[in-house]
Amino acid sequence: MTDLTRSGLFTTLRPSRIAIYGLLILACLVYLVPLFIMLVTSFKTPMDIRTGNLVALPTEWTTIGWTKAWSEACTGVQCDGISGYFWNSFKMTVPAVMISTLLGAFNGYVLAKWKFRGSDLLFGLLLFGCFVPFQVVLLPMAATLGQLGLANTTPGLVLVHVIYGVAFTTLFFRNYYVAIPDALIKAARLDGAGFFTIFFRILLPMSTPIFMVSLIWQFTQIWNDFLFGVVFASGDSQPITVALNNLVNTSTGVKEYNVDMAAAMIAALPTLVVYIVAGKYFIRGLTAGSVKG
Structure with missing residues (x-):
């Protein structure tokens, strides 16, 4: 027991430390949800977006959204992308x-x-x-x-x-x-x-x-x-x-x-x-x- 205490095993597993890291991980996940939704949505097809779940992975991965945003999307009267x-x-x-x-x-x-x-x-x-x-x-x-x-x-x-x-x-x-x-x-x-x-x-x-x-x-x-x-x-x-x-x-x-x-x-x-x-x-x-x- 003394050796385990000296090694810091029980120190790192204290309830307060577990609670702190748990809250930090939860906050990180909540913060990353919008980024996750943006990223997976950018790889979905329009049909997949309309019929699928917001946080679900694409049923068909495609980069058409990226290529169109870069070189074909309309930003007013021009449609040359961004x-x-x-x-x-x-x-x-x-x-x-x-x-x-x-x-x-x-x-x-x-x-x-x-x-x-x-x-x-x-x-x-x-x-x-x-x-x-x-x-x-x-x-x-x-x-x-x-x-x-x-x-x-x-x-x-x-x-x-x-x-x-x-x-x-x-x-x-x-x-x-x-x-x-x-x-x-x-x-x-x-x-x-x-x-x-x-x-x-x-x-x-x-x-x-x-x-x-x-x-x-x-x-x-x-x-x-x-x-x-x-x-x-x-x-x-x-x-x-x-x-x-x-x-x-x-x-x-x-x-x-x-x-x-x-x-x-x-x-x-x-x-x-x-x-x-x-x-x-x-x-x-x-x-x-x-x-x-």
């Missing part, structure tokens, strides 16, 4: 994520390690930007894009997401860099390292976790955005979220739920891949600056 809008989202998301992340890293570095008069006030104003609702900036942003000649264009959407995302990325990097000892920066300055040398040669190599946090956060926010896409883009420059909405609300006959579900899965795949590849860094990066700052 493939073009899918690549539009990539053209918008990748540069917006990279630019806002690099700007946030630079801002965080300055606000954390190169204090100047009014730096705390500036950080407070940037932090305030995290709480500004999307709807508040629609009219001034539309006017700005019109004056710059970027209305209804992909570069205009990139600019919008960069401006709105810099507040978040600055907050992430500032809190991360505050936790880095100031003695490291002072030692580098004594050795002759300058402003940019310290940033590129010392801090950036140490910033992988918080870079992953910023990339995941920004990619998810920008890729899944609908409001900015529907307001500041039109026609061929619209992102995948707008196309998905148009597809679901466009019907030329019998509603094809397999096509709708396949399109939704295609739209969700990039963010799922990002979380799978870089998700282990997310919590690590968020908690890295939690002791200080």
Whole structure:
């Protein structure tokens, strides 16, 4: 009995621990039910959907819903599928994520390690930007894009997401860099390292976790955005979220739920891949600056 207790067998099988894991498994199953329904429905035939059970597996597996969603589904007056809008989202998301992340890293570095008069006030104003609702900036942003000649264009959407995302990325990097000892920066300055040398040669190599946090956060926010896409883009420059909405609300006959579900899965795949590849860094990066700052 003593050996079993020491080995931790009874500790791992305590009723409280069993209850905790049971609730976690139940919550996971409940959370995955919508995903399961979307996935199996996307592989069903229209007849199978109308006559079968919602959660039942397809009687005949087919990818017709996926191929039609990609290249044939109607998203309004055009019936070219969502493939073009899918690549539009990539053209918008990748540069917006990279630019806002690099700007946030630079801002965080300055606000954390190169204090100047009014730096705390500036950080407070940037932090305030995290709480500004999307709807508040629609009219001034539309006017700005019109004056710059970027209305209804992909570069205009990139600019919008960069401006709105810099507040978040600055907050992430500032809190991360505050936790880095100031003695490291002072030692580098004594050795002759300058402003940019310290940033590129010392801090950036140490910033992988918080870079992953910023990339995941920004990619998810920008890729899944609908409001900015529907307001500041039109026609061929619209992102995948707008196309998905148009597809679901466009019907030329019998509603094809397999096509709708396949399109939704295609739209969700990039963010799922990002979380799978870089998700282990997310919590690590968020908690890295939690002791200080």
